[in-house]
Amino acid sequence: MGRSKEFEESVVLQKAMELFWKQGYEKTSLSDLVEHMGIHRRSLYDTFGDKHTLFLKTIDFFGEFIKSRLISETSRAETAKQAIQYIFDFVIEGNGDRPLGCLFVNSATELAPRDDVVNEKTKEAFMQTEHFLAELIRKGQQRGEFPCDYDAEVLAETLNNTLIGIRVLARTSANKEKLHRIADFSLAILNK
Numbered sequence: 001m002g003r004s005k006e007f008e009e010s011v012v013l014q015k016a017m018e019l020f021w022k023q024g025y026e027k028t029s030l031s032d033l034v035e036h037m038g039i040h041r042r043s044l045y046d047t048f049g050d051k052h053t054l055f056l057k058t059i060d061f062f063g064e065f066i067k068s069r070l071i072s073e074t075s076r077a078e079t080a081k082q083a084i085q086y087i088f089d090f091v092i093e094g095n096g097d098r099p100l101g102c103l104f105v106n107s108a109t110e111l112a113p114r115d116d117v118v119n120e121k122t123k124e125a126f127m128q129t130e131h132f133l134a135e136l137i138r139k140g141q142q143r144g145e146f147p148c149d150y151d152a153e154v155l156a157e158t159l160n161n162t163l164i165g166i167r168v169l170a171r172t173s174a175n176k177e178k179l180h181r182i183a184d185f186s187l188a189i190l191n192k
């Protein structure tokens with residue numbers, strides 16, 4: 001008779017996600033994962049498969065975490081401008097005690113050039129952000145918050161590009177004041 005699991009899958013998956021987020025895929029060994037997740041190597045294989053499969057699951061887990069957080073917070077905004085500002089503030093200020101930057105951006109720069117599955121997952125995540133921004137911009141244009149001089153999709157592409165750049169800079173020694181200046185300058189295009 002098999003042993004029952006002695007851990008909550010989502011809890012150990014979150015631990016794996018945070019370790020990959022902090023260290024990257026290549027620098028995270030199976031021993032690191034076993035220790036950080038607090039499970040046996042056999043349990044890791046039985047539950048999540050190999051390291052690559054676990055990594056892909058953590059990317060999906062990260063996507064759901066970010067999506068639910070952004071939808072929850074932006075839905076409370078009174079204006080489209082406030083919702084978009086929240087997204088930038090969230091990226092700059094971080095996620096509490098979680099690593100800085102973004103697991104999608106980190107994965108895209110580390111693995112996407114040579115891993116088709118990671119490339120597809122990160123590309124899809126960037127497109128979802130772009131579509132979300134375009135939807136907010138269209139709402140702002142319909143309500144008269146933003147002029148309609150530019151196409152919402154083009155504005156969303158530009159803002160998403162800035163968000164990706166900020167996520168990269170957040171992993172460096174760039175201070176938050178600089179990141180807010182970049183965000184503010186980029187957000188100013190919505191009012192032109």
